[in-house]
Amino acid sequence: MSVAANPASVYDIARLARTMLPGHIWDYLNGGAGQERTLGANRAAFHRLSLVPAVLTDVSRRDLRTTLLGAEVAAPVAVAPMAYHRLAHVDAEPATVRAAGAEGLLCVVSTFASHTLEEIAAEATGPLWFQLYCLRDRGLTKDLVDRARAAGYRALVLTADAPMLGYRDRDIRTGFQLPAHVRPANLAGTTGSGATVAELNSVLVDPSVTWRDVAWLRGLSDLPVVVKGVLRAADAQRAVDHGADGVLVSNHGGRQVDGAIATMRALPAVLDAVGDRCEVYVDGGVRRGTDVLRALASGARAAFVGRPVLWGLAADGEAGVRAVLRVYSEELELTMAACGCPDVTSAGPELLAAGVDD
Numbered sequence: 329m330s331v332a333a334n335p336a337s338v339y340d341i342a343r344l345a346r347t348m349l350p351g352h353i354w355d356y357l358n359g360g361a362g363q364e365r366t367l368g369a370n371r372a373a374f375h376r377l378s379l380v381p382a383v384l385t386d387v388s389r390r391d392l393r394t395t396l397l398g399a400e401v402a403a404p405v406a407v408a409p410m411a412y413h414r415l416a417h418v419d420a421e422p423a424t425v426r427a428a429g430a431e432g433l434l435c436v437v438s439t440f441a442s443h444t445l446e447e448i449a450a451e452a453t454g455p456l457w458f459q460l461y462c463l464r465d466r467g468l469t470k471d472l473v474d475r476a477r478a479a480g481y482r483a484l485v486l487t488a489d490a491p492m493l494g495y496r497d498r499d500i501r502t503g504f505q506l507p508a509h510v511r512p513a514n515l516a517g518t519t520g521s522g523a524t525v526a527e528l529n530s531v532l533v534d535p536s537v538t539w540r541d542v543a544w545l546r547g548l549s550d551l552p553v554v555v556k557g558v559l560r561a562a563d564a565q566r567a568v569d570h571g572a573d574g575v576l577v578s579n580h581g582g583r584q585v586d587g588a589i590a591t592m593r594a595l596p597a598v599l600d601a602v603g604d605r606c607e608v609y610v611d612g613g614v615r616r617g618t619d620v621l622r623a624l625a626s627g628a629r630a631a632f633v634g635r636p637v638l639w640g641l642a643a644d645g646e647a648g649v650r651a652v653l654r655v656y657s658e659e660l661e662l663t664m665a666a667c668g669c670p671d672v673t674s675a676g677p678e679l680l681a682a683g684v685d686d
């Protein structure tokens with residue numbers, strides 16, 4: 329059986345994906361800002377939280393299900409929005425959403441998807457949210473919202489941490505540009521070729537966005553709004569004050585600010601600030617089922633996964649993404665059992681101890 333069919337961890341799939349992709353594409357997908365300190369810090373923050381299992385709690389029935397803004401999902405693991413899945417595999421976003429649907433998981437589709445949001449929604453059997461970059465052209469931004477609503481997306485995820493693309497050493501070195509066959513399909517006609525991803529972004533994305541736009545967005549439709557990229561308690565509070573239904577604690581996978589705080593370190597203050605006024609999720613460096621459990625025990629409602637999904641896609645298309653998602657759910661289930669947690673609500677702070685055992 330191939331590694332993609334029977335991986336022990338997402339790193340098995342990463343090794344395979346590495347062999348499938350040209351170096352400059354691998355670097356764009358996997359790189360971070362600057363010296364990639366925050367990229368590493370996201371992982372380190374998980375390692376610094378030890379699990380303290382409870383015993384003799386009856387885990388003969390295990391239930392990983394939860395709801396995310398009312399959508400029922402099989403496990404508290406979701407696919408983070410990522411641009412241009414076609415860079416990883418020709419089957420691109422349609423394959424990713426088929427895989428997420430087959431595993432009963434939520435998938436967030438990027439504004440910069442390489443297929444239209446309607447083409448992607450046509451493949452979905454599970455819940456979808458639409459990630460929105462607020463564009464310089466607000467008419468176009470509103471069109472995206474209307475299209476997402478009409479196509480059945482259940483929430484809007486406003487990305488707040490990328491008014492301009494971060495300073496990414498790897499992409500600067502390679503001069504990374506999109507190959508001619510990969511384009512932002514939702515924004516057809518707005519872009520030519522021959523620009524770097526950062527240039528393309530700066531032509532389209534509005535760096536003047538403020539909290540007022542969150543309220544504007546909230547008023548455009550009846551879709552709930554999640555603000556993605558929050559790291560400060562005060563910003564989480566502002567998100568709620570401006571009508572957000574959810575906050576995704578994220579540093580964009582270490583791709584925006586090198587030196588930004590690790591997401592698991594930022595999470596507790598955000599949770600304290602918003603209480604139960606909105607749902608709180610986390611992403612960045614979630615690589616194992618044990619990380620998902622740490623996120624739950626810290627108070628997050630779900631953990632979102634970025635790059636490993638693209639590793640799965642590159643390694644084996646839809647089957648590769650399924651294999652990746654299954655690894656998370658299976659490891660999460662066994663770890664919950666061994667930690668005395670029969671369901672996702674039974675993971676609390678008593679499951680965690682700060683510090684590393686070397």
Ligand SMILES: Cc1cc2nc3c(=O)[nH]c(=O)nc-3n(C[C@H](O)[C@H](O)[C@H](O)COP(=O)(O)O)c2cc1C
Nearest residue numbers: 357408409410411438487580581612613633634635
């Ligand atoms: C290749 C790539 C493209 C991304 N594109 C987007 C995007 O279009 N919109 C967005 O909000 N976040 C984007 N992100 C950030 C992810 O949503 C997520 O925050 C991050 O990847 C999580 O960290 P992880 O990759 O360590 O799991 C992208 C990340 C990667 C790796």
Ligand SMILES: CC(C)CC(=O)C(=O)O
Nearest residue numbers: 411440490525529580583
């Ligand atoms: C096209 C970009 C906006 C995608 C992105 O957010 C990223 O590369 O991190």
